[in-house]
Amino acid sequence: MAKELKDLTKRSTDYSRWYNELVVKADLAEQSDVRGCMVIKPYGYAIWERMQQTLDQMFKETGVQNVYFPLLIPKSFLSKEAEHVKGFAKECAVVTHYRLKSNEAGDAVVVDPEARLEEELIIRPTSETTIWNTYRKWIHSWRDLPLLCNQWCNVMRWEMRTRLFLRTSEFLWQEGHTAHATREEAEARARQMLEVYADFAERYLAIPVVQGVKSETERFAGALDTYTIEAMMQDGKALQSGTSHFLGQNFGKAFNVQFVDKENKLDYAWATSWGVSTRLMGALIMVHSDDNGLVLPPHLAPIQVVIVPIYKTAEELEQLNKRLGEISDNLRQLGIRVKYDNAENKRPGFKFADYELKGVPVRLVMGPNDLKNNTIELMRRDTLEKETIDATGIEAYVKNLLEEIQTNIFTKAKTYLDSHIFECNNYDEFKERVKDGGFFLCPWDGTAETEAQIKAETQATIRCVPFDVSQDNPGTDMVSGKPAKYRVLIARSY
Amino acid sequence: MAKELKDLTKRSTDYSRWYNELVVKADLAEQSDVRGCMVIKPYGYAIWERMQQTLDQMFKETGVQNVYFPLLIPKSFLSKEAEHVKGFAKECAVVTHYRLKSNEAGDAVVVDPEARLEEELIIRPTSETTIWNTYRKWIHSWRDLPLLCNQWCNVMRWEMRTRLFLRTSEFLWQEGHTAHATREEAEARARQMLEVYADFAERYLAIPVVQGVKSETERFAGALDTYTIEAMMQDGKALQSGTSHFLGQNFGKAFNVQFVDKENKLDYAWATSWGVSTRLMGALIMVHSDDNGLVLPPHLAPIQVVIVPIYKTAEELEQLNKRLGEISDNLRQLGIRVKYDNAENKRPGFKFADYELKGVPVRLVMGPNDLKNNTIELMRRDTLEKETIDATGIEAYVKNLLEEIQTNIFTKAKTYLDSHIFECNNYDEFKERVKDGGFFLCPWDGTAETEAQIKAETQATIRCVPFDVSQDNPGTDMVSGKPAKYRVLIARSY
Numbered sequence A, B: 001m002a003k004e005l006k007d008l009t010k011r012s013t014d015y016s017r018w019y020n021e022l023v024v025k026a027d028l029a030e031q032s033d034v035r036g037c038m039v040i041k042p043y044g045y046a047i048w049e050r051m052q053q054t055l056d057q058m059f060k061e062t063g064v065q066n067v068y069f070p071l072l073i074p075k076s077f078l079s080k081e082a083e084h085v086k087g088f089a090k091e092c093a094v095v096t097h098y099r100l101k102s103n104e105a106g107d108a109v110v111v112d113p114e115a116r117l118e119e120e121l122i123i124r125p126t127s128e129t130t131i132w133n134t135y136r137k138w139i140h141s142w143r144d145l146p147l148l149c150n151q152w153c154n155v156m157r158w159e160m161r162t163r164l165f166l167r168t169s170e171f172l173w174q175e176g177h178t179a180h181a182t183r184e185e186a187e188a189r190a191r192q193m194l195e196v197y198a199d200f201a202e203r204y205l206a207i208p209v210v211q212g213v214k215s216e217t218e219r220f221a222g223a224l225d226t227y228t229i230e231a232m233m234q235d236g237k238a239l240q241s242g243t244s245h246f247l248g249q250n251f252g253k254a255f256n257v258q259f260v261d262k263e264n265k266l267d268y269a270w271a272t273s274w275g276v277s278t279r280l281m282g283a284l285i286m287v288h289s290d291d292n293g294l295v296l297p298p299h300l301a302p303i304q305v306v307i308v309p310i311y312k313t314a315e316e317l318e319q320l321n322k323r324l325g326e327i328s329d330n331l332r333q334l335g336i337r338v339k340y341d342n343a344e345n346k347r348p349g350f351k352f353a354d355y356e357l358k359g360v361p362v363r364l365v366m367g368p369n370d371l372k373n374n375t376i377e378l379m380r381r382d383t384l385e386k387e388t389i390d391a392t393g394i395e396a397y398v399k400n401l402l403e404e405i406q407t408n409i410f411t412k413a414k415t416y417l418d419s420h421i422f423e424c425n426n427y428d429e430f431k432e433r434v435k436d437g438g439f440f441l442c443p444w445d446g447t448a449e450t451e452a453q454i455k456a457e458t459q460a461t462i463r464c465v466p467f468d469v470s471q472d473n474p475g476t477d478m479v480s481g482k483p484a485k486y487r488v489l490i491a492r493s494y
Helices: A002-006 A015-025 A042-061 A075-079 A082-088 A128-138 A183-205 A250-254 A279-288 A314-333 A348-357 A368-373 A394-418 A427-436 A448-458 B002-006 B015-025 B042-061 B075-079 B082-088 B128-138 B183-205 B250-254 B279-288 B314-333 B348-357 B368-373 B394-418 B427-436 B448-458
Strands: A029-031 A038-040 A072-074 A094-097 A100-102 A109-111 A116-123 A147-156 A170-180 A210-213 A225-232 A238-248 A258-260 A266-268 A270-277 A305-309 A338-340 A362-366 A375-380 A386-390 A421-423 A439-444 A461-466 A486-491 B029-031 B038-040 B072-074 B094-097 B100-102 B109-111 B116-123 B147-156 B170-180 B210-213 B225-232 B238-248 B258-260 B266-268 B270-277 B305-309 B338-340 B362-366 B375-380 B386-390 B421-423 B439-444 B461-466 B486-491
Touching: A015 A029, A015 A279, A038 A042, A042 A147, A042 A170, A042 A183, A042 A279, A072 A075, A075 A082, A075 A116, A075 A128, A075 B109, A082 A250, A109 B075, A128 A147, A128 A170, A128 A250, A128 A270, A147 B147, A170 A183, A183 A210, A183 A225, A183 A238, A183 A270, A183 A279, A225 A279, A225 A394, A225 A461, A225 A486, A238 A250, A238 A279, A250 A270, A270 A279, A279 A394, A305 A314, A305 A348, A314 A338, A314 A362, A314 A368, A314 A394, A348 A362, A362 A368, A362 A394, A368 A375, A375 A394, A386 A394, A427 A439, A427 A448, A427 A486, A439 A461, A448 A461, B015 B029, B015 B279, B038 B042, B042 B147, B042 B170, B042 B183, B042 B279, B072 B075, B075 B082, B075 B116, B075 B128, B082 B250, B128 B147, B128 B170, B128 B250, B128 B270, B170 B183, B183 B210, B183 B225, B183 B238, B183 B270, B183 B279, B225 B279, B225 B394, B225 B461, B225 B486, B238 B250, B238 B279, B250 B270, B270 B279, B279 B394, B305 B314, B305 B348, B314 B338, B314 B362, B314 B368, B314 B394, B348 B362, B362 B368, B362 B394, B368 B375, B375 B394, B386 B394, B427 B439, B427 B448, B427 B486, B439 B461, B448 B461
Parallel strands: A305 A338, A305 A362, A421 A439, B305 B338, B305 B362, B421 B439
Antiparallel strands: A029 A038, A072 A116, A094 A116, A094 B094, A100 A109, A147 A170, A170 A270, A210 A225, A210 A461, A225 A238, A238 A270, A258 A266, A362 A375, A375 A386, A439 A486, A461 A486, B029 B038, B072 B116, B094 B116, B100 B109, B147 B170, B170 B270, B210 B225, B210 B461, B225 B238, B238 B270, B258 B266, B362 B375, B375 B386, B439 B486, B461 B486
C-alpha cells in the first residue's frame, strides 16, 4: 500500500489522472462491467450516506416529504413538454421487452421476441413528467398546495464520456418536485432550495460556492429559470454542484394540473424542481484532497479519528489496548466517529499511509514510551502537522480540533476561490488567461450568439449571473462590443 | 372523508378488497400509469423510511456496510449460475436501445434504430450476478473475508398480476450479499440475518413470525438453503416476509471468486444473500388494521400522537393553542412524534375519521370544558377506547401508553397466530380446513411429488420446516402414506 500510495500521480503532473487514480485507490468507487455505470464501494458509500442524511434532514425542516415514483416512464410522457423533450428525450435507456427465454441449446438466454412492449418505457433521466402526470390526481384546490415532495433514487442518462462520480450513465440523486398556487411562492421555493444547497456545501462539504442564475442556453429543459451553485476545483475549473429550477406553469399545462384558487377560479399549478447527485462526491474529492490522498471534512468523514497502537510485545499491546480503549470510548461519548486499529496483520507504516490516503482527519498514535509519559502523538490530515501532547484531556482537544479542521479546509478553499475570480473586460486577455483556470467576471450582451462564440473559441461557458455581483453598469460586452446586460461568471467546467 | 371512510369495505365482506381500498384511502400508495408499478405517497413512504432506518442500524450493528451496484446487468451474467437463470432470467425488463430521436413530424419521439446495444441489459431482478462478478476483483485472500455488503435499491420483476406493496413489478428493497472463507461461517451468517429479520418484525412491525427453512422446490434459485420468516394475515393466509439464503459456493464458482486460505490453498468463497422489501408494508397493513382503517405500531408510526383542539371562539382557540402547545412540546421532548392539528378548514369529526383511517396510535382532544377542569380526552387507536383523564402528567402517561399499545397489538397478533396453527395428519381433513385459512403442521415425506400434489389440489404450499417444531418422529405423510421426513408448515399464501 505504501508503495501504491507513492504511485498516486501528483496534481501538478496531471490533475485529471490524479483524480481518477485517487477515486479508485481510496476505495471510493470503480467502473463496473456495464459501460459508464459505477460501483460505489463501502467507503465511498459511507460518505454519500452522510450527505444524504444531512440533506434529507435539511429538506424536511423546510416541510418537504419523501415519496417514490416509478423508475420507468412511458415514452409518450417525454414529448408532452416541448422544451423538456429536446433536452432529455435523447440519450436514454429504452426498455422494449419484458421477458427472456432460454436459447435452443439451453446454455444462454435470449430476448423473447413475443414479449415486446406496446409502448416502450424509458429509464427515468429525471422525473418531472411522471410526477406531474400524477400531481394531476393529487391537486384540485389551493388547499392541496403547496405540495412539497422529494425522492432519493437512481437515474440514467446515456453518457458517451464518463468519469467516476462526475459523469456516469447511472447516478444516485435526490429530485425535489414542488407545486404551488402562485408564481411568487414557486420562485421563492426555487431560491430557498438553492440556499439549502449552498448552506450544505459550505457547512458540510466545506466547499464555498458561487450562487447565481443560468443563462437561457444553460437552463434546464423546461425551466423558466435555473439557479445554480458553482464550485471551483483545484485546477480552477467550475463544477456545477446543485441546481434548482423555477418551472413556471410549463409542466402544469403539459400535464393539465389545474386547481381552484381562493377566488374560485381555475389556474395551472406552478412548479419547481431541484437536485443534487453523487456528483457532489467528485466535488468533495477534487476541492480538498492532495498528493497524499483524500482530505475529508470532519462533518462528513466516516471515520473522524483513527487510533493506532505501536508495540513490540504482547504485554505492551495489552497495556495500550486498555489505555486507548478508554480514549476511544471517551471520544465516542462525545459523538466522535472513532476507529481503533490494533490489527496485527498490518504494519503501522502501512496503516498510516492507508488512513492518509483515505483522508481520516485526525490520527492518534501511542507507543510504550508515550504510555509511560502519558503522551500521545497527533497528526491532522489537512496540514499533515504532527505534535506530541498530553494524553490527559485529549478528548476535548480532539473535539475542538475537528471543528478547527472543518473551518480550516473551508477557509483554504475559500481563499483559493476568492483569489481565482478575476474581473476581465478584454476578450484577448480572457482567451489567454482562461487556459490557466479560474472564474472570470465579464460583461455579456445577453445574446446566445456571443455565448456560443465564447464556448467555441475557449471551451469556457457562462456558469451563471452571480447573485452577489452588482449588475449596475455592467459595461461593454468583451466579445461583441455591444452594451452588456449582465456581468457573468465564465469558466471552463467539468 | 367521514363518508368515504364509511365506504371502506369490511374485512368480513371481502378481505382482499378491504386491503386494496385501505392502501389507497389511507394515502399509502397508488397505481402509476406504468403497469404494475406503484407510486409510494408521503404517508406510506414515511413508514417505509422508518423501517429502512431501523433495519439499516440493525445490519450495521452486525458489521454490514452499504454499497451501490449498477441497476443494469448484462444479459450474459444471468446465464452463469445454472439454477439462478431458471428462476430469475425470465420475467425481466430488457433494455435494448440507448437513444430516442424526434419523429419526422417533430411532435413525438421514437426509438432510434441505430442506437441498438450490442448486448442487451436487464434491469436487476436481484443482484447476485453483478455483485459476484465484482467480488472476484475484491477477494483474493482470507484476509479480505468476510465481506459484508448491503444495498438499498429498486428492483424489477415483470409480474403479471400485481397488488400494491404485495406484488409489484418494481419494488424497493435491501439486498445483503456476503462472502465467507468457510461453509460454517456463511451458514451462520444466513441464520443470523434471519434472526435480525424476525427480531425486527416482532419488535417494530409487532408481527409474530414463524422461522424455518424452505423446501427445495421453494428455495431461491441458486441457493442450497433458503431461510424464511412467515407471518399470518388476518385471513389466515401466510405472507413470506423476509428470506435469507445460504448460497454455498455456487456463485463463487460461477464467477470464479477464489481466495487463498490460511493454509495457503485456493478455495471458492462461500456466499449468503438476504432481503426484505416494501412487501413488509403489506404485512404491516394486513396484520393489524381493522374496518376503521390502519392500525400502526407506535414504533413505526410517522405520527404517534395527534392533538386536536375543539373550540367555538377565537379566544377559546387561543387558550387551547397555548395549553396544547405546551403539551406538544413536552411530548416532543420525550422523543414522541406529535402532530398538533388546529387547522381551521376541517371539522373535528373529519379530523377524527382521517387520523383513525391513518392509524395514528393515540389521539388527544381538548375543549373549553377540559381546559377549565384540567382534563383531556384520550383515544387509543388499537382498542378505540376513550377516556377522559387529568391533563397534568399526560406526557408520561402517553409515553407509557405507546409502549403498551405496541405490546398489545403484538400480543393480539400472536394470539391470533397461535390459535390458527393446527396439527393435522389427515389429508381429507386438511383439504376441508385449509379453505378457512390457518397454518397446518403436517407430516411430509420430503418429495417434490407430494408437495406438488398438495399445491395443485389445495392451492396451499409448504411454507417451511419450522425451527421450533420437534422433528423427532414426524409420523406418516398425510398424502402418500409414506414415512414422513419432517413436520412442515402448510398454508395458502400471498
